[in-house]
Amino acid sequence: MSEAAQTLEGWYALHDFRAIDWNAWRALSAKERNAAQDELLSLLHQYKQAEENKTGSTAFYSIVGQKADFMFMHLRETLEELNEVETQFNKSILAQVTVPTYSYVSIVELSSYLAKPGVDPMEDPDLLARLKPILPKAKHVCFYPMNKKRDGADNWYMLSIDERKTMMRSHGMIGRQYAGKVKQIITGSVGLDDWEWGVTLFAEDALQFKKLVYEMRFDEVSARFGEFGDFYVGNLLDESKIANMLAL
Numbered sequence: 001m002s003e004a005a006q007t008l009e010g011w012y013a014l015h016d017f018r019a020i021d022w023n024a025w026r027a028l029s030a031k032e033r034n035a036a037q038d039e040l041l042s043l044l045h046q047y048k049q050a051e052e053n054k055t056g057s058t059a060f061y062s063i064v065g066q067k068a069d070f071m072f073m074h075l076r077e078t079l080e081e082l083n084e085v086e087t088q089f090n091k092s093i094l095a096q097v098t099v100p101t102y103s104y105v106s107i108v109e110l111s112s113y114l115a116k117p118g119v120d121p122m123e124d125p126d127l128l129a130r131l132k133p134i135l136p137k138a139k140h141v142c143f144y145p146m147n148k149k150r151d152g153a154d155n156w157y158m159l160s161i162d163e164r165k166t167m168m169r170s171h172g173m174i175g176r177q178y179a180g181k182v183k184q185i186i187t188g189s190v191g192l193d194d195w196e197w198g199v200t201l202f203a204e205d206a207l208q209f210k211k212l213v214y215e216m217r218f219d220e221v222s223a224r225f226g227e228f229g230d231f232y233v234g235n236l237l238d239e240s241k242i243a244n245m246l247a248l
């Protein structure tokens, strides 16, 4: 048996994608629509407080294309808290006019492939901050789930840890060239959801998603072993963008 990579886990993550039923939204009275919007803003305010109290973080983005209209990415300490946040939204007025289109459950994960030997990760404040990250308020988000292949000679899980380390080093080197342009949060989902990882990328310039993901396609880890689910890409929603989105 080859050796599993050591992983560190942080906050649990829920990516929650919704489409808006515009006919149902239109059918609400102006009063109900206002109440729905106020309620959404108050939920967002509550999420912000979780961030200030360092008990979690939430990102809220519109989604471009037909896969969804918006998504929340919630990070919380426990699965129970994630469940509460999800249920609380489900009880809101806006949720009554949305259709769930996709969700993803995972946990912030750092793997030890590139860890410095002899350093106790729990003593490294940078690492600890990355396990419980405040999600960036970048203009754009890109999310997709992925697996590492288990297919004949291309079985990631049958490689020795040294082979995997070498490949992950190359992966990390490509990634580092995007420092300051793309922020990645890797969440592990083995045993939690249908794919093995969720990849969430944040950037001010959405084109950098294409540049980064394309460049990685040529790198061995992705070229030989990467299997990808659906891609979701979107734009940051703040108060004025929410008002625009919901205005009739």
Ligand code: 76R
Binding pocket: 005, 110, 111, 112, 113, 114, 146, 148, 168, 171, 172, 174, 175, 176, 178, 179, 182, 183, 184, 186, 197, 199, 212, 213, 216, 217, 222, 226
């Ligand atoms: O955590 C670190 O920064 C150390 C280096 C590193 C690891 C261990 C790293 C760096 N990644 C790691 C692990 Mn990554 N990453 C992806 C994708 O589309 C594709 O082809 C793949 C999707 C992108 C775009 C990306 C970006 N990474 C992982 C893992 C876990 C693997 C395992 O445990 O087997 C996955 C699934 C994965 C996938 N990676 C980086 C990036 C970027 C931009 C970096 C540099 C980050 C930085 O230096 O700040």
